[in-house]
Amino acid sequence: MTAPEITTEEQIELDKALYDALNPLASAIRSRETGQPVDRMWDANPVEVALSVLAAWKVMDAEVRRLAGQAAATAGSYGASYEQLGAVWGITRQGARKKWPDAVTRPASAAGTRTLALFGGSAELVRASSGDWSWEGTGADGTSSAAADGVRYATPEEAAAHAGAFLKEHALDIDGRS
Known part of the structure; x- marks a missing residue:
C-alpha cells in the first residue's frame, strides 16, 4: 500500500x-x-484571534500524531512491517522506525513463539500457521496448563492475557505457598 491521494471533493x-x-x-x-x-x-483583536486559532491547530496536531502512533502500533501488532508503515506514511522504512520505534514487535523466534514470565511462572505464546495464537505454561506452584483444545486468540496480547491470568492464579505468596 502506498501513501493515499485524495480527490478535490474529499479535500474540501x-x-x-x-x-x-x-x-x-x-x-x-x-x-x-x-x-x-x-x-x-471573534470580537477581539484579529492577531489574538489568529493566534488562538493557531494554538488550537497545535493541539490538534499533537492529537493527530498521537492517534497516528496508535494506528501504527495497531498495524504493527497485526504484523505490518516498518517498510509497510513507511510506504503508507510516505517515508522510508528507517523513517517509520524512527517515528514509531515501538510499533513493530519482532517475534522471539522464527517459529513464532514468545515467552511470558509473570508471578514466578512462565508461559510460551505460540503462533499457529494460521496466524492465530495459543499458550501453554507452568505456574510458580508447578501447575501446568494450556489454552483449551481448539481455543485460539487473534493476537499475542490476547493469548498473553489468558496465560497471565493462569500464571496469576498459580502464583506463590510471600511464604512460598500457592
Missing part, C-alpha cells in the same frame, strides 16, 4: 470537518485566555 470535505472540529477548541482557548464568553471570540 476534510477541510470542512477539520474546521468544524477546530472552531469550538479555538473558541474555548480564546475564552480561557481573555475571560470573554466563547460567543465573543
Whole structure:
C-alpha cells in the first residue's frame, strides 16, 4: 500500500470537518485566555484571534500524531512491517522506525513463539500457521496448563492475557505457598 491521494471533493470535505472540529477548541482557548464568553471570540483583536486559532491547530496536531502512533502500533501488532508503515506514511522504512520505534514487535523466534514470565511462572505464546495464537505454561506452584483444545486468540496480547491470568492464579505468596 502506498501513501493515499485524495480527490478535490474529499479535500474540501476534510477541510470542512477539520474546521468544524477546530472552531469550538479555538473558541474555548480564546475564552480561557481573555475571560470573554466563547460567543465573543471573534470580537477581539484579529492577531489574538489568529493566534488562538493557531494554538488550537497545535493541539490538534499533537492529537493527530498521537492517534497516528496508535494506528501504527495497531498495524504493527497485526504484523505490518516498518517498510509497510513507511510506504503508507510516505517515508522510508528507517523513517517509520524512527517515528514509531515501538510499533513493530519482532517475534522471539522464527517459529513464532514468545515467552511470558509473570508471578514466578512462565508461559510460551505460540503462533499457529494460521496466524492465530495459543499458550501453554507452568505456574510458580508447578501447575501446568494450556489454552483449551481448539481455543485460539487473534493476537499475542490476547493469548498473553489468558496465560497471565493462569500464571496469576498459580502464583506463590510471600511464604512460598500457592
